[in-house]
């Protein structure tokens with residue numbers, strides 16, 4: 001969905017390594033794009049990227065993809081880039097896998113459901 005002729009893109013995990021670089025590079029290349037970065041800042045150090053995002057006029061939403069209510073502050077979008085994750089291959093190996101399933105499976109289902117509402121394009125990292 002385009003707002004005021006602008007493309008709006010949600011990047012989940014937008015303060016992470018991949019998400020923040022994508023957000024900043026997209027904004028640098030396509031200044032008219034409105035980019036929203038949603039992140040729960042779970043990964044240590046991800047909070048350091050928030051000022052970098054804001055400096056590029058990228059909206060930051062402190063939210064968790066496991067909570068569908070946290071998407072409410074995002075608004076309509078034309079594309080979702082799903083970069084949020086518990087990316088460690090060792091996560092859940094020696095402890096319960098429940099947290100990995102919640103972040104990486106249930107969270108992605110919520111992202112897909114959010115994209116479905118707006119018939120938005122979807123890229124899953």
Ligand SMILES: NC(=O)c1ccc[n+]([C@@H]2O[C@H](COP(=O)([O-])OP(=O)(O)OC[C@H]3O[C@@H](n4cnc5c(N)ncnc54)[C@H](O)[C@@H]3O)[C@@H](O)[C@H]2O)c1
Nearest residue numbers: 013015016017018039040041042043046064065084085125
């Ligand atoms: N880093 C790479 O080289 C690389 C290469 C290919 C694919 N990937 C994939 O890209 C994705 C992101 O990897 P990364 O290296 O950027 O990891 P990262 O840990 O730097 O970023 C993930 C971000 O997601 C956030 N996050 C975690 N759980 C969340 C939740 N429930 N709700 C909202 N935000 C949440 C974290 O706070 C973090 O900022 C992963 O799926 C990874 O497998 C990464």
